[in-house]
Amino acid sequence: MELDREKVAAWINEKWEGPIFCPVCQHNDWNIPDRVWEAREFVGGDLVIGGGQRVLPLVSIMCNFCGHTLMFNALAMGVVEPAKKKEEG
Ligand SMILES: [Zn+2]
Numbered sequence: 001m002e003l004d005r006e007k008v009a010a011w012i013n014e015k016w017e018g019p020i021f022c023p024v025c026q027h028n029d030w031n032i033p034d035r036v037w038e039a040r041e042f043v044g045g046d047l048v049i050g051g052g053q054r055v056l057p058l059v060s061i062m063c064n065f066c067g068h069t070l071m072f073n074a075l076a077m078g079v080v081e082p083a084k085k086k087e088e089g
Helices: 005-015
Strands: 037-040 055-063 069-073
Touching: 005 055
Parallel strands: none
Antiparallel strands: 037 055, 055 069
8 A cells, every 4th residue: 555655754753752863773864665564463373364364554664774664553643544344245
């Protein structure tokens, strides 16, 4: 899913207190991707076909110097809409 990078940057600037330095290398050079990622619920290593697994949408912010990556919940950031439940019947 495509991502509004300007909206993400505005959210980060609003929420991040203090200098925006990487906690690993201390550089201030971040990459905001143009995609939303997802993490799936772990179900004992099985691949579940046809749904039933919960999915967490994530926005990754990566340090361009060392690759350290921060993950934010895309729903909490307001950059994606919650999944609509399928109609029964
Ligand atoms: Zn870094």
